[in-house]
Amino acid sequence: MIWLTWRQFRxxxxxxxxxxxxxxxxxxxxASDLSGRYNSSGLLTCHGDACSGLASTFLSNLASGxxxxxxxxxxxxxxxxxxxxxxxxxxxxxxxxxGAPLIARELEAGTFRLTWNxxxxxxxxxxxxLALIGAAAMAVTEAFSLLQAWWAAPIGKAVGxxxxxxxxxxxxxxxxxxPTHGITPLGYAAFGFALGVTAGLxxxxxxxxxxxxxAIFAAVQFIxxxxxxxxxxxxxxxxTTITAAGASVSLRANPRLMLTASAVPGQPGAWIxxxxxxxxxxxxxxxxxxSCEPLVSDSLGSHRGFPSGPGSAALNxxxxxxGIRVAESYQPASHYWPLQWSETGxxxxxxxxxxxxxxxxxxxxxx
Amino acid sequence: xxxxxxxxGLGMRYSKRWALAGCTLSIPAGHVVGLVGPNxxxxxxxxxxATGELVPTTGTIEVLGGRPAAGPAQLARVGxxxxxxxxxxxxxxxxxLRLGAHLNxxxxxxxxxxRVERLGLDPKQKxxxxxxxQRAQLALTLAVAKRPELLILDxxxxxxxxxxxxxxxxxxxxxxxEQDVSVVLSSHLISDLERACDYVxxxxxxxxxxxxxxxxxxxAHHLLSGPRRDPASLPAxxxxxxxxxxxxxxxxxxxxxxxxxxxxxxxxxxxxxDLVLAxxxxxxxxAARDDHRHLEVRx
Numbered sequence: 001m002i003w004l005t006w007r008q009f010r011x012x013x014x015x016x017x018x019x020x021x022x023x024x025x026x027x028x029x030x031a032s033d034l035s036g037r038y039n040s041s042g043l044l045t046c047h048g049d050a051c052s053g054l055a056s057t058f059l060s061n062l063a064s065g066x067x068x069x070x071x072x073x074x075x076x077x078x079x080x081x082x083x084x085x086x087x088x089x090x091x092x093x094x095x096x097x098x099g100a101p102l103i104a105r106e107l108e109a110g111t112f113r114l115t116w117n118x119x120x121x122x123x124x125x126x127x128x129x130l131a132l133i134g135a136a137a138m139a140v141t142e143a144f145s146l147l148q149a150w151w152a153a154p155i156g157k158a159v160g161x162x163x164x165x166x167x168x169x170x171x172x173x174x175x176x177x178x179p180t181h182g183i184t185p186l187g188y189a190a191f192g193f194a195l196g197v198t199a200g201l202x203x204x205x206x207x208x209x210x211x212x213x214x215a216i217f218a219a220v221q222f223i224x225x226x227x228x229x230x231x232x233x234x235x236x237x238x239x240t241t242i243t244a245a246g247a248s249v250s251l252r253a254n255p256r257l258m259l260t261a262s263a264v265p266g267q268p269g270a271w272i273x274x275x276x277x278x279x280x281x282x283x284x285x286x287x288x289x290x291s292c293e294p295l296v297s298d299s300l301g302s303h304r305g306f307p308s309g310p311g312s313a314a315l316n317x318x319x320x321x322x323g324i325r326v327a328e329s330y331q332p333a334s335h336y337w338p339l340q341w342s343e344t345g346x347x348x349x350x351x352x353x354x355x356x357x358x359x360x361x362x363x364x365x366x367x
Numbered sequence: 368x369x370x371x372x373x374x375x376g377l378g379m380r381y382s383k384r385w386a387l388a389g390c391t392l393s394i395p396a397g398h399v400v401g402l403v404g405p406n407x408x409x410x411x412x413x414x415x416x417a418t419g420e421l422v423p424t425t426g427t428i429e430v431l432g433g434r435p436a437a438g439p440a441q442l443a444r445v446g447x448x449x450x451x452x453x454x455x456x457x458x459x460x461x462x463x464l465r466l467g468a469h470l471n472x473x474x475x476x477x478x479x480x481x482r483v484e485r486l487g488l489d490p491k492q493k494x495x496x497x498x499x500x501q502r503a504q505l506a507l508t509l510a511v512a513k514r515p516e517l518l519i520l521d522x523x524x525x526x527x528x529x530x531x532x533x534x535x536x537x538x539x540x541x542x543x544x545e546q547d548v549s550v551v552l553s554s555h556l557i558s559d560l561e562r563a564c565d566y567v568x569x570x571x572x573x574x575x576x577x578x579x580x581x582x583x584x585x586x587a588h589h590l591l592s593g594p595r596r597d598p599a600s601l602p603a604x605x606x607x608x609x610x611x612x613x614x615x616x617x618x619x620x621x622x623x624x625x626x627x628x629x630x631x632x633x634x635x636x637x638x639x640x641d642l643v644l645a646x647x648x649x650x651x652x653x654a655a656r657d658d659h660r661h662l663e664v665r666x
Contacts, residue, residue, distance in 0.1 A: 003469045007462060008455070110453035114506070117418055118470035119443035119513060121436070364422070 001120060001128040009133055012098055016140045023086065023144060027151040030079065037062070038154035043161060055163025059155065063165045077167055080155065083148045087180035090144055091192035092217045094137035099196020100209040102129060103358075107204045122362045130355055134193045141189035149181050160269065172336055173271030175225050182340040187347030192217050194351035194358075201358050224343070230273045232342040235329045239278060240265050242316055245326040247275065249288075249319050251296065256287050257319070259326050269333035280323045292318040369432065371396045371517045371549045372417050376426035378573075379412050386412040387573045390426070394551055394568065396517075398580070399543060401564030402553040403643055409573040410553040411450060414521045417551075418447045431517055443473055446515030446548075450522045452506035456495030460488050463505060464512075471513040479512035486538075500531030504538065511542050518543075520552045524559055532556075536563045557640045569643055571650035581639060588642050591619045591632040602629075609645035620645045 006013075038044075041058040043051060062076040103126075106112040116122050149156075155168055170177045179188060195217060199209040242249070246262035261275035277285040288296065295315040331339060370393040377390040387409035394400050404410050415421045416428050419436020433441045454463060460483060468474045483490065486504050488497070497505065503523055510518060523539075524532040536559060543550055554560055560567065567584060569576040577584065588608070595617045598607045605627070609620040620637060621627070627634050637645075 001470065004466055007458065007466075109456070110449065110451060111455055112453075113418075113420065113447070113449035114453045114455070114509070115466075115470070116420070116436075117442065117445070117447040117449075117510075118467065119439050119472055120470045121439060121442065124439075 001124060002132065004115070005128050005132050009098075009136070013136065016094075016136070020140060020143055020147075023083070024147055026079070027083065027147055030076070031151050034062075034076065034151065035154050038158070041158075043158060046161075052162030055158040055161040056165055057163075058158050059163045059165035059168040062155070063168055076155075080152060081167055083144075083151070084176050084180050087141065087144045087148055087185055088176065088221070090141040091137070091185070091188040092214060092221075094140065094189060095192030095194075095196035095213050095217055096210045098133055098137055099193040100200045100213045101206040102133065102197050102200055103362075104200030104204060104206040104209045107200075108206060123359060126359060126362055130194075130197065130358075134190060134351075137193040138186045138189040141185040142183075145180055145182075145185040162268075171269055171271070172333075173269075173331065173339075178225070178229070178339075179221070179343075182337070183344045184340055184347075187344035187351075188221075190351035191220070191347040191354075194354035198354045198358055201361055228346075229339065229343060230331070232346065233331060233335050233339050235273055236267075236270075236332055237327065237329050238264060238267075239282065239325050239327045241325055242320045245275065245328060247316075247326045249316050251288070257285060259324075261326050261328050264328055264330050264332075267330065267332050271331040271333075271335075273329050273331065275326050275328045277319070277324045278327045280325075282327070284327075285324050289319065289322040289324075292322070369396050370394055370429070371400075372428070372430055372551060374413075374416075374426060374428045377413070377416065377423055377428050378425035379409075379416060379421055380424040385573075387416070388425075390570075390573045390575075392568065392570075392575045392578065395566070396549045398566035399540075399550040399552065399564045400566040400568060401560035401581075402551055402568050402570060403555065403557060403560055404553075404570035405647060406555060408570045410555075410570060411521055413570070413573075414447075414519055414551070414553055417519060418445065439472075443471060443513065444516045446510035446513055446518040448503075448506050448510045448518070448520045448523050451526060452499075452503045452523070454494035454497075454502055454506060457493060459491050459493050460497075460505060461490035463494060463509060464490075467509045467512055473514045475512045475514050478514075479508055482508045482512070482542075498531070500527050500535060503527060503531070503535050507535070507539065507542070511546070511548075514546070515548060518548050518550045520550065522553055522555070524554065524556065532559060533562075539563065557643050560643075561639045567639065567643065569646045571647055574650070576646040576650050577642075584642060585637065585639060587624075588620065588622050588637050589627055590635045590637045590641070591617075591621055591627065592635070593617060593632040608642075608649055 038058065041061075042054050043058060046054050064074060064077075103112075106115065115125060156172070159168060159171055172178065172181070178184065192213070196209070196213040199212045199216070200206060203209040203212060242259065244263075244265045245259070247259045250258045250260060257277050259275055259277040261272050264270040264272060279285050292315060295312065295318050372392070372394040374390050374392050377387060378385060379387040390409065390413065394402075402410055402413070412421065416423055417430050417435055419434075419442075428435060430441070431444050433444075435445075436442055455466075458466070464476075464479050464483065467479060468476055483505070486501065486508075488501060488505060494502065494505065503526075507520075507523070510520075520539075524535055527535060539550070539552075540563060542548075552560070552564060561581075564581060566578075566580050568578040593616070595612055595615050598610050598617070598619060601607065601619075601621070604624045606622040607619050608622055611618045620641065
């Protein structure tokens with residue numbers, strides 16, 4: 001059975017290996033230049049607040065082309081973006097092209113009647129297929145992730161030191177960074193593959209199964225950071241001043257007052273999930289104090305007749321002077337690995353549940 | 368004699384339609400059994416139940432005394448050639464044999480190699496480029512080389528041209544002669560069965576109309592022609608299967624428990640095809656329907 005699995009999977013395996021090789025070569029040839037830039041940026045020897053400025057300079061040089069002996073600086077932005085994207089879509093690709101046709105093609109071509117009538121049970125057939133190809137999908141995705149993490153280590157360190165510039169602004173909890181680093185790629189790969197296999201078994205036709213797999217997987221990738229990841233681990237809460245939260249007042253149609261925090265005092269690297277204005281009693285405030293209205297500048301943009309956009313420093317101060325503070329809910333940096341484990345565990349459990357359903361359906365239902 | 372396939376009240380429903388209902392039969396071992404019936408009689412459903420691809424809605428089915436596809440040992444005892452001989456189009460002939468060798472503990476590599484050589488198949492040729500006859504032959508090789516006790520073939524020759532059909536059946540007969548294997552072969556092409564089978568089961572509307580060794584059936588059935596008379600006035604021991612009348616003459620296909628001695632009748636032998644068709648027509652007659660079925664059967 002292992003032989004047959006390998007024989008049928010050979011072409012895809014070679015394709016994946018080739019993609020991995022190209023990825024590795026591109027990153028390996030640019031890695032030394034990238035770390036060289038980091039070493040010469042002064043970030044190795046900086047102290048305290050000086051670091052964040054240096055880090056931002058380093059990152060903006062990378063993003064907008066600070067010259068270089070090997071490649072133009074802006075190429076790093078493209079490489080970074082593409083490499084993250086590759087890890088993000090690798091589980092979808094393996095789910096669509098390895099998972100969905102796995103059973104559907106056999107059903108379409110009628111070849112399940114050939115294989116399932118050899119001296120081997122369907123359970124064993126599926127076990128070997130799921131284990132080997134699922135492991136390959138997870139290994140490939142994780143290999144992409146580890147390569148990228150190694151390559152992008154200087155960027156990660158600079159962001160960690162408080163640097164920020166265009167696309168190099170996401171910390172470890174970022175939408176694109178969190179699911180593509182650490183161990184989460186393993187969970188996504190297992191889930192994507194199991195999802196594809198299940199869709200193929202239920203729909204029984206490869207192409208529609210591939211489309212459904214892609215749609216569901218993309219939806220899950222979108223929903224997870226919005227609604228699921230913040231709930232995976234209990235969030236911490238704090239109330240702090242507008243200045244300490246690095247927040248600025250912005251105005252919208254509804255709610256009128258927005259306070260978007262960018263930091264949690266004493267919690268560097270925390271993931272801020274939500275922030276809002278509260279009064280001294282701790283109740284949410286969504287309107288601008290009347291005395292601050294004159295400071296709402298005409299230069300703001302407009303949304304449905306209301307001025308909208310970020311407010312001025314004077315407006316910030318005015319709002320703060322009315323005792324309005326910022327309530328933040330966040331995941332501290334120390335929750336990074338617990339969240340990684342939780343999210344990975346959740347997707348591995350989902351993958352396992354889908355696999356169990358496949359086994360059950362393969363044995364219970366007609367073909 | 369033990370049954371290779373025994374069913375009791377077997378039924379299979381696809382959502383709302385019953386493809387097979389109340390089917391009770393017992394197929395004895397040691398024969399090449401022709402399972403014949405019109406399209407839609409439930410032959411393929413029955414065979415798919417026998418291979419364990421389907422799980423019956425009602426009733427029971429036993430194959431070689433065990434539950435179909437119950438485990439590797441049971442699977443090893445049954446060789447199955449599905450309709451249209453499915454093969455992996457992208458895999459060459461040699462890899463199909465390797466597949467068989469890897470997945471079957473009882474694989475007879477010698478037999479498989481000899482067969483492929485005799486058939487003149489190029490081991491490197493992809494299965495997708497083989498002719499229909501070659502595909503069927505390769506699929507049969509896979510089914511035979513696992514050394515099953517029972518070989519089930521679902522319409523193995525339906526899609527083959529007459530020459531390939533004859534070669535396939537001849538080859539099947541040779542394989543059967545070499546091995547101690549029972550064969551159940553479904554077909555709606557009765558002429559093929561006549562050549563290959565020594566036991567016939569006529570299945571119409573999931574009911575067994577007649578079953579028995581072909582020779583016994585032929586010996587027990589006669590075609591009588593004589594002056595017109597009412598079939599009801601025949602002596603006991605003669606069962607009319609089919610009757611046709613002109614103004615002056617009656618032609619009857621009868622099943623007789625002994626020799627027909629009445630000198631009024633001209634007695635002639637029946638062919639297996641006539642016999643099978645008569646039983647199918649008899650089954651269809653009460654509802655006076657489905658004339659197209661007969662056409663299908665004859666084509």
